[in-house]
Amino acid sequence: MDQLSNHLDIALRVIKKGMLIFNNNVSKYNQLEMNSGRDIKIRGDKELNNILIKELKKASSFNIISEEESGGLIQEHKYNWILDPIDGSYNYFRGIPIYCISLGLWKGLKPVLGVICDLARNDVYHGVIDEGAYKNNREIRVSEVRDFSNGVLCTGFPLNYSYSKKNITNSIENILKYKKIRLLGSAAMSLSLLACGKVDAYQEDNIMIWDVAAGIAIVMAAGGNVKFSRGDVKNSLFVFANNGSLSIKAI
Numbered sequence: 001m002d003q004l005s006n007h008l009d010i011a012l013r014v015i016k017k018g019m020l021i022f023n024n025n026v027s028k029y030n031q032l033e034m035n036s037g038r039d040i041k042i043r044g045d046k047e048l049n050n051i052l053i054k055e056l057k058k059a060s061s062f063n064i065i066s067e068e069e070s071g072g073l074i075q076e077h078k079y080n081w082i083l084d085p086i087d088g089s090y091n092y093f094r095g096i097p098i099y100c101i102s103l104g105l106w107k108g109l110k111p112v113l114g115v116i117c118d119l120a121r122n123d124v125y126h127g128v129i130d131e132g133a134y135k136n137n138r139e140i141r142v143s144e145v146r147d148f149s150n151g152v153l154c155t156g157f158p159l160n161y162s163y164s165k166k167n168i169t170n171s172i173e174n175i176l177k178y179k180k181i182r183l184l185g186s187a188a189m190s191l192s193l194l195a196c197g198k199v200d201a202y203q204e205d206n207i208m209i210w211d212v213a214a215g216i217a218i219v220m221a222a223g224g225n226v227k228f229s230r231g232d233v234k235n236s237l238f239v240f241a242n243n244g245s246l247s248i249k250a251i
Contacts, residue, residue: 004113004128007079010059011103011115012126018052018085018101019117019124029086030093039159042093048085048101056081062105065235067210073235074209076108082213086119088186097121102188104213113221114214116188125192127221133195142224142243143197148177151200151246154190156183160206160233167205174203187239191215194241195222201242206231212239 022029022044029044049068056064062079065072074080081103086092088099097120104114113128125140127133133140145151153175161167175181182199184190187207193199195218202219204212216226219241226241 004131007060007105008113008115008126008128010056011081011105011113012124014052014055014059015101015103015115015117015124017055018048019119019122021051022048022086022101022119023122032093040090040093042086042089044086044092045089049083052083052085052101052103056083065210067208074106074109078108079112080106080108082106082210084188084210084214087188087211088184091185092119096185098184098186098189100186100188100192102210102214104210104215104217106213106217111213111217111220111226114217116192116214116218118189118192125195125218127195127218129217129221131221133218133222135192135196140196140222142195142219142222142245143200144245145200145243146245148246149179151178151242152180152182152198153178154182154184154193154199154202156185156187156190156204156207158187158204158207158211158236160208160231160236162206187211188215191219191241194224194243195219197243201240201246203240205238206233206236207239209235209237212237216241 031043034041066083084102092099101117105112115126225244228239
């Protein structure tokens, strides 16, 4: 078994265990534990995080970065697991069926692979750079939409978004070129939909790396283009991804 296959097997095993545990605790994991400003924490965030990190540590010695242990940093030139135990936790808390477990493996700031479990549907997306992307083990590809006027953009306003008039104006000017806009409340699920051709582009500024690490890898594995750069706060990124047929701008 080659090294990447071994890493993918670890990620899939951890994600599927997380899916099973979540499904066994779905009625209690959405209990509110913290509500501050635009952010919340629910019981499942911490409990599922602890279980998945324990599983990763048993299987691998790589550095682990997680939303629930946000003090960690990417180790340059080394492998890093990047975990969000529940991306879209506010959706889950409110009963909106768009939330997932997201686990990516990066080497420094270079995506390697990603696995995402859509917890509302028990669908599993995975992708390895240069080896393809899959939904429930069936190959997926990005769309072939070429014109922005026919394109669907997924975007959002993450926790670190600045709601200044300038930023809002710039956001509006950017989205006007698309046919439709979708704000799903989960960056990982937005990127999963991009990877399988349901939408054509994704963009968020100052999105946290654990929200997008797996999705970026899956989109790239599915034939899409991704541009990203470091954001304004620790562990955040500016991200613009599309199907590779739309023109892509530098950020």
